[in-house]
Amino acid sequence: MAVWPRTGKRRRAAKTAEPKPEPKSRTSTRLAQLKAVLLQLKPDVGSVFMAFKMTIAPLVCMCLIQSNVWINHFKTNGYLVALIANLALPFLPRGTLVLFNVRLALMTGVSYCYVLLAGWCGLQARKHTTHSPEQLKAYNSSAEAVVAIWLIFCVWLIFSLKSAYPSLFNLLSVGGIFAVATLPGLARAPTMKDVISQASNVVESFLAGQAFGFFVGIVILPRSGRDEFRQTFKGCLDGLVGVVRAHERCMDVFKARPPDYVPPSPTSMGDDADERAAAATKLQEALKGFTQGVIKARAAAGHAKLEMSFGRLDHGELEKMVSGLVDLVPPASGLFAVADMLKGAIDGSLQAAMASEAKRRRGTNATVDRQDEEEGDEEEQERETLDWHQHEEAILQHLHNISEAIVSGVEHAKLRFHLTDNKLKLPFVHRTKEDSSSPESFLESFRSVLQNECVVGQGEKLMDHYIRHRPKLEDLCIVRTEEQLDYVRYVLLLHSQTLLSSLSSEFEGLLILGEDYHREPPRLIIPPLGHVNWRSLFRLNRRATDDSGVELGAGFRKKDPDHLPPVNAFEKVGNYVRLIPAALRSEHAAYGLRGACAIMTIAIIGFLKSSQTFFFRQRLIWSLFAIVMSLGRTAGNSTFLLFSRTMGTIASMVASYIIWYIVDQKVAVLKFPLYGSAVFVALFTAIIMICNDLQIKKIGAAKLESQYSIYPPYVNFPYRLAIVLLGVVVAYFWTIFPFPMSEHGQLRQEVASSLNLLSNYYSCISQAVLSRLQGSFGDPRDEASPGFYILAARRRIFRKFQTVNTAARSNLSLVDWEFSLGGHFPKHNYTEILSLLDRIASYMSLTGYASRAFQGMSDTSAWCFVDEDDVTRSNLLIEGVTTRMVVLHSALSRAHPLPPQLQELTRAQMPEFSRETRSEGLAAAALIHGVNSYIVRDINRLTQLVKDLVSELDFTVTIETDSEIPLTPARNSRPST
Structure with a gap:
């Protein structure tokens, strides 16, 4: 029963119960928070290897700056090679790495064609506004304006696509960096040969950096997407076991006490409440971990589909496995809902019991006859309590059997999917001649458990108890008596049984898939790159018309209140044309406009005659890189990015000092830190600072003084830091101006x-x-x-x-x-x-x-x-x-x-x-x-x-001197709810 006593014997036992000693002091809140933070920051082996791979390609590209052939070809664009080598994302799994770099190369090619077109248009404007060939090399405002317009449109399009497709952030960022790194310089090119030369040098820098990053990702410590999927899938199965075990623990903590249970004193009621809260919290954490594991498995399956391998799982079977995991989430989520409802009911019953007990203790003047009458009623309640306790134990036994079947099924699934190599730890059904046993043997035993245990409301005694003791007012939200608590227990325990049976039914699909996987021979699996299942595009409409007789309701199709459905080809084409103004007035286009304004806030300096030289000498183009990478969509996100990137750039400046001066400025033993920063802008800042000084040292300060301002490293590092922070601050400004996107x-x-x-x-x-x-x-x-x-x-x-x-x-x-x-x-x-x-x-x-x-x-x-x-x-x-x-x-x-x-x-x-x-x-x-x-x-x-x-709409008028005078609406005007 509940924790608080109900019978006279148990009440008298409660009076003499000794209070429990005070609990020991717990760890302070701040220390526990510090431990949690350190636990989250603790890197695993995979994270260390990925961080190590991220540093190899930029390090090699920085060392190559000391090569004469390298520096003579790329000149001052050598830092772009190291920068893009990091953007090639060498830590990705093999299949995803190949696909990403193919798209990255395509994005670089498209950007190259775009800047060539913009440079050609600017050159034509220069020629049409120049009267002599000698003036072609002079400043031309028409050429600068034309190229600036092309830059504005390019940046607007890139930021708009970033907002609409967040998954393409890195690809679009590369396109934006290419545009802002090339177009300001192309506006000053006097001939098409110069336009092609400058743009080609930049595109070669991008492709060379991408090649280094791709080579590192493929050759050095390569990651297999299928191995990662196997690990995440195994983690999901372990998470499912954790959810089942945590739910079983909750049911054990929340179950009714036996009739001979001697309750503790009221001062120790908080310990039981803490135990229930801890069990519910553990179940919630287990469910959260399982859900996150399913999300990771879906992402890992996407990587695994892109790999060529010799195995058993093709892309269709991977999708089925992920779909099977996703189908387990709703019933698993329901288990926590049941535990939360039961915890609330028990806590409410305890509060009511404590209030009634306090009231009983105040009424000590009752007569002996009344006490005898209560004793008789209590004996009958005691028998009902024993009867209910037996019924509850029967339900809990059913839940335990289902839980054990799921746990055994998880171990069987690990064996069938070849996720474990140690067969000694498998359940008893696999310990003897597993490979020679029939594949259907475990499935048959699993289904028999489901048929025997997963029948809702089974047992005549359980149904009789429900019919006899069902309260007249079935409001489960308010539990005031222990009889109501018994009813709530009964309903919620049956809910748990229903959910566990549903969970096991969904899990049976994974077991069947595991049997199919075990029987199939290994084969060469080729990823379906570029393959489109055209039949699937028409399958839903075909199956939902004449063949099945199923007609989908209007809720499955979005309707336009301003236009009727098209009836001819002209109206259908018009619907597609209407998508253009719809895109221009969307929030994504507004975000793109903010990005264009942020870029032109600084880029305009490079297009004006009086400030153009300052723009190129002081390398303000680096601040444009920071804007491309750090412009957030909303004010809160931008504030967080502003803080994190500011700290990252300052840390990178400090790291650059260490890198440069720890070797006494001897570049032959240049070192690169394994962990530059957690954010890209910090690594980006460090690469720019170090590569810039390496290029100056290799080319010679005397040759570069005519193009750029040369400073010693101890001055250059803070100065470049200020330039990068300028871009970050400008990006933040255009996030909150003219109005914040909150x-x-x-x-x-x-x-x-x-x-x-x-x-x-x-x-x-x-x-x-x-x-x-x-x-x-x-x-x-x-x-x-x-x-x-x-x-x-x-x-x-x-x-x-x-x-x-x-x-x-x-x-x-x-x-x-x-x-x-x-x-x-x-x-x-x-x-x-x-x-x-x-x-x-x-x-x-x-x-x-x-x-x-x-x-x-x-x-x-x-x-x-x-x-x-x-x-x-x-x-x-x-x-x-x-x-x-x-x-x-x-x-x-x-x-x-x-x-x-x-x-x-x-x-x-x-x-x-x-x-x-x-x-x-x-x-x-x-x-x-x-x-x-x-x-x-x-x-x-x-x-x-x-x-x-x-x-809420309030149709009342309030007079200050008197009460309210309501304006009563018409009887038939009340809205339907």
Whole structure:
């Protein structure tokens, strides 16, 4: 039972119980935080090797500056070779490294063609505005203006694409660096031969640096994408075991106490509460680790698909394995939701029990007859307690059996996927003649466990207990008595059983895939580079029309309120033309405009006659590199980048002093630090500083004085630091000017998108429940059945919700870096909203998994009826959830008030059942009906939080001298909720 006593004997035992000694002092909070930071900063072997590989190519390129052939060819552009060698990302896995460098070479080629075109246009403007050949070498404002326009358009396009496609950040940064490194100088070229010479020297520097980086990545300590996928996949399986074990620990901590349990004194109640909180926290951490492992596995699978190998897994099987891991996330997330609900119920019951006990102790003047009567009632309660304890132990045993089956299945999967070499540590089913046993032997035993243990509501005694002791008011959110706590325990334990059975069912797909993998012979696998499955582009439309009889609703297609669907070819072409102005008015184009303004703030100095010489002599072009790399999209992110890059450049300056002077300026023994900085701008600054002085020392200061300003190293390093910081500060300025692109608005939009996705998700869940009740769901493995499309839409929406919710939490963490004027940002409200959205998604997943028991049922009259419009209604679904979520989404995304008089959501009451009721699927219906309490509670709380943010339309007039005079709206004008 609960921790607090209920019977007279246990009460008297509680009076004489000795208080527990005070707990030992724990580690201070600051020391624990310091340990956590050091633990996160501790590099592993892979990180050390990747950092080492990152330093090899720039180091070799810097040493080559001392070669006469090298310096005579690249001249003062030798630092670009070392810079691009680092941007070739030699630490990537082989397949991804090849693909990235192919794209990088293509980007360099496109940039080269672009600057040649810009240089040709500038040269034509110079010729058309010059009257004699002698004036071609003089300053020409028309040529400078034309090249500046080309630079503005190039930078705008690059920053716009950076915003729209963040995954192309490095490729687009290389294109931006090429443009700003070449175009200012091409504006002064008097002939096309000079234009080609300058641009060719830069493109050769880029390609040479890329070649060094690519060679290091392929030859020195190469990384295999398939090996990394195997490691991450094994880590996901271990994470799944951790989630199952942590859940089992939670159920052990949260279970009811035996009848003969002597409770501790009230002063030690906090220890039990801490134990429950620690168990729930451990489960949450295990679930977080498992989810992050799945994300890493998806990324590793993308790398593995690009590699040519001799093995068993092709790109299709890799996708199936990753999809199987992703399908494990929803039921695993539901396990934490169940543990959190059970913890809240126990804590609420303890508070109520402590209050009732205090009240009982104050009433010490009761008569002896009343005490005797209480003794009789307590004996009956004691028998019921023993009966419930036996029932709970039976459910926990079922959960334990399912958990052990999953753990054994994980070990079997490791063996089948060849993820372990030590067979002595495998479970007993593999210790004897594993290779000669039948492949289906373990699957059959696994399925038998599922059939025996994963039946919701099994056992006549458990169902009898539910029917007899189900409270009249089934509000699971408010637990005041131990009888209600018993009911909550029963419902949540069955939820755990449902989720574990769903988890094991999803995991069975991985086991089947493992058997197929084990039987297939190794073969040569060629990556499908450039291959497009054209049939897949039309498969959804073809299957959803005449063949299957399944018609997707309007929610699956986005509609334009300003245009009807096109009916002819001209209107279809017009739709594509409309994409151009839509792109120009997007936030990505606005970000590109900010980038162009930031670049031209400094680049304009290089196009004006009076300041052009200063621009080139002082190498202000390096500040343009810093802008390309450090311009952030939002104010908070830019503030964080400003701080980190400033610290990084200062550290690089200090490192440059050490590198240059530790060897007494003897370049023959030049050293390069293994760890320059964690951010690229720090390494970029160090490379520029060192390479610049190496080039000056090799070419000679006398030859370069006519082109650049020459300073000694102890002056040059701080000066170049100031130039780089100038670019960082200018980038930050154009992030917050003329108005800041705030994390606040982006966070609000992402939270609103999460609300919209949850409304779609609940629509899929509701349709799945109704389809299963009506018997029209079909086989979800058949692509022609409605169930296939419903589950496919559910998976797609859930993955989008996870992506948007993760991005929202990332922006929430950056809010503290943003300087906010006026009132404080309501961070607490958004934090609670994100937590509520996570819980609501878990509850909705619970409903979907519990409804599997309705598949193929014949009698659903207990919770399903047909209304006057001949529409099937169900007491298991909550009316108005989708509408409420859409209303909240609209109000939050557009920052307008909520409609007036929004009523709180309520759930439909299930009918009363007699003890002889044996309706099919009753336990699953009870589970869904029970979890609706939590959905209703959290959505009502969500409505209140959104109302606090955007307010509500209030049609009242307040007179200062008297009370309010409400303007009552018409009866039929109240909005539907």
